[in-house]
Amino acid sequence: MGNKRTYTITQLNKIAQDIRQDIIRMLEHAGSGHSAGPLGMADVFTALYFDILNHDPKNPDWADRDIFLLSNGHIVPVLYATMAHAGYFNTKELMTLRQFGSRLQGHPERKLLPGLESTSGPLGSGLGQACGIGLAMHMDNVTHRWIYVATGDGELNEGSNWEAIMLAAKYKLSNIIAIVDRNYIQIDGGTEDVMPLEDLSSKWESFGWHVQEVDGNNIESVIDACSMARAITNQPSVIIAHTIPGKGVPFMEYDFRWHGIPPDKAQAKEALHDLRTLKGKIEGEHQ
Amino acid sequence: MSMFLVDTLQDLVVEPMKKGYGRGLLEAGKNNLQIVALSSDVVGSTGTDEFTKEFPERFIEVGIAEQNLVAVASGMAAMNKVPVAAAYAAFMPGRCWEQIRTTICINDRPVVLVGTHAGISDAPDAATHQMLEDIAIMRSLPNMVVVAPCDSEEARKAIIDATSLDKPIYIRIARDDTPIITTTKTPFIIGKANVFKEGSDITIISTGRSTYHALLAASILDKDNINAEIVHCSTIKPLDESTILKSVKKTGKVVVTEEHQITGGLGGAVAELLGEEYPVPMRRVGVKDRFGESGKPDDLLRAMGLTPTHIAMAAHQLIG
Structure with missing residues (x-):
């Protein structure tokens, strides 16, 4: 069964911080990959896998599970780290990220790792797949399962998203809850410079979705927003989660240049120190 | 003629392949309730309408959106539906090859894709609509099966077999009246010439x-x-x-x-x-x-x- 209300917010914050440290270790070890997005979304993923989702890490194919789709596959280090901490596999395997023969591919490949619901990487296909899953659930009168889809904000440049956004509203797919990582960066710069998205909230609303904006680095807010979204019964829901890219590592925070690169050894050491000490506020546990 | 073909090539009955596809989809749909049809605003011109009239609750209209057509079909396959997505070949796979590659082939979801109006058969519509590259782009994809029936009867058999194949498959059919050279007795097995x-x-x-x-x-x-x-x-x-x-x-x-x-x-x-x-x-x-x-x-x-x-x-x- 799921992990509902097993953890306090304090515990969840601690888990998110552990996940961030693993993300840094994984990326440094892999030598390539994306840093900012995974760190920024660690709180949302912790909220999902340790509170919101109805799932069973020991039985990933459980027929009544909620479905989580990662549309922006490049932030998969946070998904792997979260899944490992949730019990899908041993955290030791995290260090195989991006290595030959690893189940932890550079972008997620469903068939290799139980618990992954889809293959992704090329942007703009998660919402469409969510629509297919949601439609199938409607056809089968399944009302107790939810589909959560994480997308990037830059990802919304892809027109295929808006095809899916229209479809979900047309068919009133209230079983879909999209979570947009609104961190205002993409690979070439700020989202509003590369391709302006604002007024993003109004865009979704005018397409027929129920819209909430939350602080995506506040686990309690994310949990509450998902509860609210599940209460909406006649339209799909989107939660625009405002996150800090690179969250927890001061030299990465808000800097778009960390979107698509990993830390080197020295940077990883500094990042881990920042994460253990909560940016120097507390004394670190040196492991 | 051998192989249980028609007796002669003279005075053959002609029919668009979509008719056979439409009949086959309806026939398969009656036997397998998991089959769902998807269209991108081309229900009639692809021959999907026989199925949609009989099973409106098992039909999804995605609008003019071939990229989403494919992604939605992939999602339905994830839920053990047997999605059949039909569109003009110039648009599907033409428009949405990446979605086919990622969400169907790498993801290994058994979706049935039907590309209609393939080849030069959509003659008056000209170059943009005459799909002449689909076999190349589809047969280069790992996990994808590619089938091109020769007439409406074979198109009927192809869609029936495709819906029980449990693998990604692309069926290429022509638009125009095509002489029917096979019969119900002509052998048809996917993978067999x-x-x-x-x-x-x-x-x-x-x-x-x-x-x-x-x-x-x-x-x-x-x-x-x-x-x-x-x-x-x-x-x-x-x-x-x-x-x-x-x-x-x-x-x-x-x-x-x-x-x-x-x-x-x-x-x-x-x-x-x-x-x-x-x-x-x-x-x-x-x-x-x-x-x-x-x-x-x-x-x-x-x-x-x-x-x-x-x-x-x-x-x-x-x-x-």
């Missing part, structure tokens, strides 16, 4: 609508005392290598014909096989690195060098 006419002097390998033209070419060659063997490759991927090699080892010469670019299609697939396994003199009758144009189908067949006479001429070139 059929020798539609036995011969000893040359092998003509064909797929889709071109198989009818290949049979007509065989009649022309008969008059010149050339006995052509006609191998109908309804499945282009996986290629039925043993049937092709057996025929070519017997005849020593091969012509391949198709309504597709000569690069990357069936001709390319056969050349890849024979180049490695059994090189023999070969000619490819297909579209030669150009796009189509408006006209009647016969105008285009002539302009592109795809008529039975052209196929027979290619055979003559090899026989000398």
Whole structure:
């Protein structure tokens, strides 16, 4: 069964911080990959896998599970780290990220790792797949399962998203809850410079979705927003989660240049120190 | 004629392949309640309407959005539905190849894709709508099966078998009235080529609508005392290598014909096989690195060098 209300917010914050440290270790070890997005979304993923989702890490194919789709596959280090901490596999395997023969591919490949619901990487296909899953659930009168889809904000440049956004509203797919990582960066710069998205909230609303904006680095807010979204019964829901890219590592925070690169050894050491000490506020546990 | 084909090529009944596809989808849909149909605003022109009238609750209209058509189909397959997505081949797979590659092939979701109006059969609509590259882009995808039926009866069988294949599959059908050369008794197995006419002097390998033209070419060659063997490759991927090699080892010469670019299609697939396994003199009758144009189908067949006479001429070139 799921992990509902097993953890306090304090515990969840601690888990998110552990996940961030693993993300840094994984990326440094892999030598390539994306840093900012995974760190920024660690709180949302912790909220999902340790509170919101109805799932069973020991039985990933459980027929009544909620479905989580990662549309922006490049932030998969946070998904792997979260899944490992949730019990899908041993955290030791995290260090195989991006290595030959690893189940932890550079972008997620469903068939290799139980618990992954889809293959992704090329942007703009998660919402469409969510629509297919949601439609199938409607056809089968399944009302107790939810589909959560994480997308990037830059990802919304892809027109295929808006095809899916229209479809979900047309068919009133209230079983879909999209979570947009609104961190205002993409690979070439700020989202509003590369391709302006604002007024993003109004865009979704005018397409027929129920819209909430939350602080995506506040686990309690994310949990509450998902509860609210599940209460909406006649339209799909989107939660625009405002996150800090690179969250927890001061030299990465808000800097778009960390979107698509990993830390080197020295940077990883500094990042881990920042994460253990909560940016120097507390004394670190040196492991 | 062998293989339980029609008795004669004279006065054949003609029908668009979509009719057979539509009947087959309805038939399969009655037997398998998990089958769902998806359309991108082309229900009528793809022949999906028979199914949608009978099973409106199992039909999804995604609007003019082929990228989403594919992603939605992938999601439905994830929930153990058997999605059948039909659209003009120029738009699907033309518009949405990446979604097919990622959400269906790498993701390994058993979706049935039906590309209609393929080849030059959408003649008046001109170059943009005449899909001549779909076999190439689809057969290069791992996990994808590619089938091009020769008439409406084979299209009926193809969709029925595709819905129980449990693998990603692309079915390519033509738009126009096509002579019906097969019968309910003609064998059809995905992955298996059929020798539609036995011969000893040359092998003509064909797929889709071109198989009818290949049979007509065989009649022309008969008059010149050339006995052509006609191998109908309804499945282009996986290629039925043993049937092709057996025929070519017997005849020593091969012509391949198709309504597709000569690069990357069936001709390319056969050349890849024979180049490695059994090189023999070969000619490819297909579209030669150009796009189509408006006209009647016969105008285009002539302009592109795809008529039975052209196929027979290619055979003559090899026989000398």
